[in-house]
Amino acid sequence: MRSHDPHEDPPAKRRPEPYRGPPVTLGHMRALGCRHLLIYCSNGLCHHSAIIEADHWPDQTAIRDLCPKAVCTRCGMIGADVRPDWSPHVVA
Ligand SMILES: [Zn+2]
Numbered sequence: 439m440r441s442h443d444p445h446e447d448p449p450a451k452r453r454p455e456p457y458r459g460p461p462v463t464l465g466h467m468r469a470l471g472c473r474h475l476l477i478y479c480s481n482g483l484c485h486h487s488a489i490i491e492a493d494h495w496p497d498q499t500a501i502r503d504l505c506p507k508a509v510c511t512r513c514g515m516i517g518a519d520v521r522p523d524w525s526p527h528v529v530a
Pocket residue numbers: 479480481484485486510511512513514515
């Protein structure tokens with residue numbers, strides 16, 4: 439009978455990296471007609487989301503660089519999921 443080791447290490451957590459291309463910048467986003475950012479709180483219990491204007495950041499700002507700077511206004515969590523808000527452009 440094989441003994442089971444209860445202290446077996448769980449598989450190492452890797453950062454999800456769904457996108458490996460060059461960083462999407464605000465300039466790129468604006469060129470496509472999008473001027474707002476959707477911010478999702480990364481606190482798993484909060485689910486707060488907000489739409490903000492991106493007008494006050496320069497074009498070369500990478501959207502993913504804003505993620506660690508975003509602070510949730512509901513729970514105070516620092517670090518959020520920032521992505522372009524394409525919703526006004528989606529035809530329902
Ligand atoms: Zn939050």
